[in-house]
Amino acid sequence: MDAKTAMTSLSLEEKQKIAKFELFRGLDFNIVECLLEGHSVKQLKHREFFYLAGDIATRFCLVLDGALKLIRHSPRGDDIIVHFALQGDLVGALLMNQSVPIASPISVKSMGPTRIACIPRSTFQNHWRTNLHLQNNLNQILYRRMSNIQDDKTMFTSPLKVRIANLLLRHVDLTKEDPIVPLSLTLTRQELADSLGVAVESIIRSMREMYAEGILLRENDRAQEYVHIPKLLKLIEG
Amino acid sequence: MDAKTAMTSLSLEEKQKIAKFELFRGLDFNIVECLLEGHSVKQLKHREFFYLAGDIATRFCLVLDGALKLIRHSPRGDDIIVHFALQGDLVGALLMNQSVPIASPISVKSMGPTRIACIPRSTFQNHWRTNLHLQNNLNQILYRRMSNIQDDKTMFTSPLKVRIANLLLRHVDLTKEDPIVPLSLTLTRQELADSLGVAVESIIRSMREMYAEGILLRENDRAQEYVHIPKLLKLIEG
DNA sequence: CGTAGCCTTGAAGGTGATCAATGTTTGTGG
DNA sequence: CCACAAACATTGATCACCTTCAAGGCTACG
Numbered sequence: 240m241d242a243k244t245a246m247t248s249l250s251l252e253e254k255q256k257i258a259k260f261e262l263f264r265g266l267d268f269n270i271v272e273c274l275l276e277g278h279s280v281k282q283l284k285h286r287e288f289f290y291l292a293g294d295i296a297t298r299f300c301l302v303l304d305g306a307l308k309l310i311r312h313s314p315r316g317d318d319i320i321v322h323f324a325l326q327g328d329l330v331g332a333l334l335m336n337q338s339v340p341i342a343s344p345i346s347v348k349s350m351g352p353t354r355i356a357c358i359p360r361s362t363f364q365n366h367w368r369t370n371l372h373l374q375n376n377l378n379q380i381l382y383r384r385m386s387n388i389q390d391d392k393t394m395f396t397s398p399l400k401v402r403i404a405n406l407l408l409r410h411v412d413l414t415k416e417d418p419i420v421p422l423s424l425t426l427t428r429q430e431l432a433d434s435l436g437v438a439v440e441s442i443i444r445s446m447r448e449m450y451a452e453g454i455l456l457r458e459n460d461r462a463q464e465y466v467h468i469p470k471l472l473k474l475i476e477g
Numbered sequence: 478m479d480a481k482t483a484m485t486s487l488s489l490e491e492k493q494k495i496a497k498f499e500l501f502r503g504l505d506f507n508i509v510e511c512l513l514e515g516h517s518v519k520q521l522k523h524r525e526f527f528y529l530a531g532d533i534a535t536r537f538c539l540v541l542d543g544a545l546k547l548i549r550h551s552p553r554g555d556d557i558i559v560h561f562a563l564q565g566d567l568v569g570a571l572l573m574n575q576s577v578p579i580a581s582p583i584s585v586k587s588m589g590p591t592r593i594a595c596i597p598r599s600t601f602q603n604h605w606r607t608n609l610h611l612q613n614n615l616n617q618i619l620y621r622r623m624s625n626i627q628d629d630k631t632m633f634t635s636p637l638k639v640r641i642a643n644l645l646l647r648h649v650d651l652t653k654e655d656p657i658v659p660l661s662l663t664l665t666r667q668e669l670a671d672s673l674g675v676a677v678e679s680i681i682r683s684m685r686e687m688y689a690e691g692i693l694l695r696e697n698d699r700a701q702e703y704v705h706i707p708k709l710l711k712l713i714e715g
Numbered sequence: 716c717g718t719a720g721c722c723t724t725g726a727a728g729g730t731g732a733t734c735a736a737t738g739t740t741t742g743t744g745g
Numbered sequence: 746c747c748a749c750a751a752a753c754a755t756t757g758a759t760c761a762c763c764t765t766c767a768a769g770g771c772t773a774c775g
């Protein structure tokens with residue numbers, strides 16, 4: 240096995256960090272170790288795939304660092320992003336719950352360098368599926384994900400600028416007092432377009448206006464973008 | 478307690494029928510009886526609410542007959558239907574899994590006369606939450622619901638006629654050999670519009686074309702609508 | 716018999732799509 | 746380190762699709 244495909248395991252130290260993820264709340268450390276049974280850590284480069292749509296899903300993964308995007312392909316060739324998975328999020332867990340391995344309906348691609356823990360299906364069957372407390376935590380995650388996607392659907396009828404605002408709002412730290420906060424996840428214009436199901440050009444034109452209105456800000460030409468929360472909220476409220 | 482609000486319980490016979498729902502697959506009958514603990518049967522008229530958005534959810538329900546629609550309200554006053562719940566489907570179960578009762582983000586309204594079994598939160602906490610097998614079944618339902626709504630999102634970029642076709646396809650019995658099958662759930666134009674997030678007029682104009690193309694059919698002016706499956710599929714494929 | 720909900724049609728208008736061209740940034744291999 | 750490719754960003758012009766508004770008809774139901 241060469242360096243490229245070398246698979247490492249999590250150190251004890253790292254496992255202890257992971258045990259603090261919300262997903263594992265209320266679980267003993269030795270249980271968490273069981274849940275990671277047979278795992279392997281993978282360092283994905285930018286734009287690398289974890290699943291391709293149609294692959295039989297024999298493993299799922301926990302995001303350790305970085306971000307993944309979950310992509311559906313439309314018959315017309317459009318790619319639609321249905322979810323962004325960040326640190327502590329699970330990808331493919333719902334597929335593991337099926338009685339036999341099934342084809343993944345989505346592709347999963349990294350956004351920038353991303354570290355994940357790949358966990359085999361058997362571990363899910365033996366430990367995840369049988370742990371009641373964990374199932375409840377999983378449901379919390381699902382509930383949030385379902386809420387978000389329902390929200391997207393509800394926003395469908397709003398003008399594009401409002402929909403962009405709504406999407407960006409999910410990727411800022413709202414606990415800060417500051418009215419101006421940076422985006423915690425950098426999305427390209429293309430990713431915003433794919434997430435909202437519109438053309439890139441439309442995103443660009445809408446965001447240009449949002450910059451002009453001071454809703455979005457950029458530190459003298461640097462890449463990092465900031466949002467003005469009160470203005471953003473005002474835009475969404477209407 | 479007058480006739481209007483009289484609450485009845487399920488007969489033994491009916492419980493046995495319910496025990497055959499996919500949701501309860503693999504569960505003993507006496508377990509199913511526990512899962513219904515404290516339930517009450519409600520006969521909803523047309524357009525009656527089970528939840529109103531914002532209500533604190535202290536119970537959930539199982540659809541016995543008829544149909545419910547789950548509605549989200551946008552800030553602009555548009556109503557968006559996020560799901561149709563038919564026989565055997567659950568409404569509000571995800572809300573029960575939260576540690577404390579929370580406000581429902583959706584309204585739930587009957588479509589025609591509908592019979593439901595209302596089940597108190599405590600029963601969920603005591604019996605549903607603690608039953609591993611049931612949790613797995615619940616996840617199956619969630620998976621399907623999530624798939625559907627992701628599908629909707631993916632279809633977003635398609636022309637309206639394709640999106641209508643895709644929605645109708647979910648409400649026909651595909652096990653039949655016949656190319657022409659009736660819709661198992663009658664949706665008004667308004668409901669189609671609310672489900673797809675478009676204007677009623679757009680639905681009407683699109684469907685007029687679909688009638689002209691023989692994709693949709695109607696028995697000499699009768700209300701029951703039929704779809705021509707192969708043509709429907711061809712439209713979706715592109 | 717009047718109201719409420721749903722269906723239908725037409726005309727006018729706007730939002731976002733499409734197409735084409737070009738600039739910018741990033742990463743890769745010679 | 747430079748050259749080149751690939752991904753990403755931007756702009757303008759034109760156009761299609763869907764929305765909005767207004768008006769009217771149909772059906773069910775108390």
